[in-house]
Amino acid sequence: MSNLAKNQSAESNAKSFNNEKNNAEKNSTQNNNQNSSDNNPNASKADSDTTRPRILVLGAGYASLSLLKGLNRQTLKNAQITLISKEPYHYASVLLHEVASGYKDRQTCRDLQAVLPRGVEFVCDSVERILPHRVECARGAYEYDTLIIGLGFSSDTFGIAGVAEHAMSLIDYTQARAIFARLRENLEAYKRTNDERYLRVVVCGGGFSGSELVASIAIEFAKLARQSGVDASLLRLICIEALPNVLPMFAPHIAQKGRAYMESLGIEVRSSCRILACEDGAVVISCAPSASDASNSTESKQERIESKCIIWTAGVKGNEVMDKSFVCARSRVEVDEYLLPKNALVYKGAESGAGVDSGANLDSGAGADSGKINSGAKSGVACAKNSLIGRTYIIGDCASLIDPSTSRPYAPTAQLAQQEGEYLARVFNTIFANKSLGSTASAQTLESIAPFRYESKGTFCSLGNRFGIGIAKNREFSGLLALLIKRFIEWKWWRKLSK
Template sequence: MNTSKPKIVVLGAGYAGLTTTKRLMQKLHPEEAEIILVNKHNYHYESTWLHEVAAGTINPNQARVMISDIVNPNRVRLIYDSVVEVKKEEQRVVLENNEITYDYLVFALGFESNDFGIKGMDEHAFAIEDIDSSRLISEHMEYQFAKYKMDENADDDSLHIMVGGAGFTGIELLGELVEKVPELCKKFDIDRSKVRIISVEAAPSILPMFDKDLVDYARKSLEDRGVEFRIGTPISECTPEGFIVGDDKELIKAGTVVWTGGVKGSSVLEKSGFELTKGKVNVDADLRLPGEENIFVLGDCSWVWDKEADRPYGPTAQLATQEADVAANNVKALLTNRPLENFVFKSKGTVASLGVTDGIGTVFDDYKLRGKSAAAMKKVVDNRSLFLVGGAKLVLKKGKIRPF
């Protein structure tokens, strides 16, 4: 291989990294640059489906796609390894088992759970971070039911499931749990009334990204199916037994405790000395790291400013894939000495699942959906994200085409 070719290194095969790699393959001839994709696993996973893996409503393999099925290994060098640190001054990436140099770097290593310093949260609560951590939740939950069935002296608290945080992930997880719990009760012959599903949220409302009537619909839908909400209830500590909440230090006990209250960018950002704001990097309008000519930071690792709303865009899969298009264009622009373009987000709407046949959403310039129509739109969104990554073949193989 001709080593004089510019080296483009993409870190992470999530929505942003994988889409950037695909676009670079399409935009560049093999002789123009060497493209290298580094990822911890040999698969990409649909991170927007992890709440379903966590609840056990889908098989983990359904949310996982082999990278070599999407990216041609003859065109892109695939390295399966963990990133330890980026050394900007040396244009070098340190991996667990190797190291590589780069001419252009796309940093898209995704998110990690952010416990905001709440005592005991990291030690005692589960978090939805990847396939393995999500699968652990469903396996633990099922184990609690099995143990309860076997042990005559088992405490009802062990069946309780508590979710900290009522943002997007927390609410979608609750939507799956209300589907899964009746199945587990039937499987282990346990009375459904013994199982509490509890949502604890410090903010005065759930789902801050939706307007009030959709939020009210979502809350009533979940409450009608057995979710207990504790809104405006700050968590001061997580113990092996559950959450300690409120001014009176009430202990809410649960056998399965999941924290979904926030995310931050990969810890590699901090290890690499990147300047962080609330766990992420503020990038320039062209998606580059401030002060760096050849480093782009995408997806959950960066904040991109929405000038109209005067706040950063929320971290979504559609944001990550749109950033990837612009990043790939800008890498090509740097290679060909053309001007770079600024990122402009075009929202396609937001849809939240509340289980298989229910949901809420806003699409097409604030057209509101609720119920089955929102659930159907959610499946369209999920299938579209598969299509963008791997085309029609991947949609047929992994898509959500299950009937209501």
């Protein structure tokens, strides 16, 4: 397909997605109106059924969908399950770099109504704040007995000046498409002005996302330039990384293979360079002296790189809703081996001004006088001490799970998120195994459930559409084979959603 055809297809897809979102919001509004009560505009018909717990799932990413797709019929029958997502579709976040470059578009998304199991209610709404037993969204409030937070990630600027104002972020499908639109606009602007700043792309961050993004842009931007009648040799792609090399999650010799391929695409890899600030049309960096520096200077050199397309991939944190709702670090809450908050959740703006103990310490004796609220207190189902019902679970990018071998949090990845969702599905399937929900609720406790254990099955990184690097079971891969393995992993995810 030509780039012109891709552009027309992208514009058509954007209109289609906007229509889908409007329709989804309209349907959600109609459902809420039809099921409304005098005191609760968001009460559904099922709310009157106090024998089935209300399980509310926030976010439609890898973790949440792995959970929902793993629930069996008995669980779907014995619980009222609702998914809230701000978009009517799921997008594969591991493919956002290919959307941003224009290599792919809508094939990275799936309509939620088409993939959700029967029995799961879908609400298209934007979560704004989480409170005890209630989630406030843009269009209404939704009550719950059990909450699963899987809201995904947001960009972390680390307090660097100008990043939020002057850099684009690769955090969702909409922003990925905005990056591609910027690339097209910049080519047209160059044709009008001959200003080469429009032909420079600066990617801030040489980790997984940044390296995949800049490699894909290097290939697709050149195609787009030739299609637009612009000399592709004038393009300049720059990747800035603070560490000595890009792709630091891989062993040095594997990362070096990735760097060498990136440089073969014409990408300028600026490692050992700290980003000091982003300005309107420029990035200010400070670079450590290189071994080839003839001056033998030991002082860092400051440099200002001008560009009309600055993209920030240097760091992510949990969803910003977490910071608005809880006292936490980097919008993440540390969880235990059951994916429950390790410590008492402290809500912001809760009426009681108190923390809510949704972790494993329900038997600590803390009551209302001490500001601790049993998170199952309002549930229509009786909860035993240490019961798994009436809790708040946190999965995916909003959870900070400690790796026992390093005493540091696991890196938030799609693989980890999927395993967390699959684990939680097994937990709920165990809880609701019996037809008598009351006896199941009192019987299933933390002590009767095996804890979550993460097992990495490998890591693969694509650098364009012909090369990749990776490692699995202590075996290293590079080149086309690594890329094909990554494509197979992606295919398995789509196959899982289609079942």
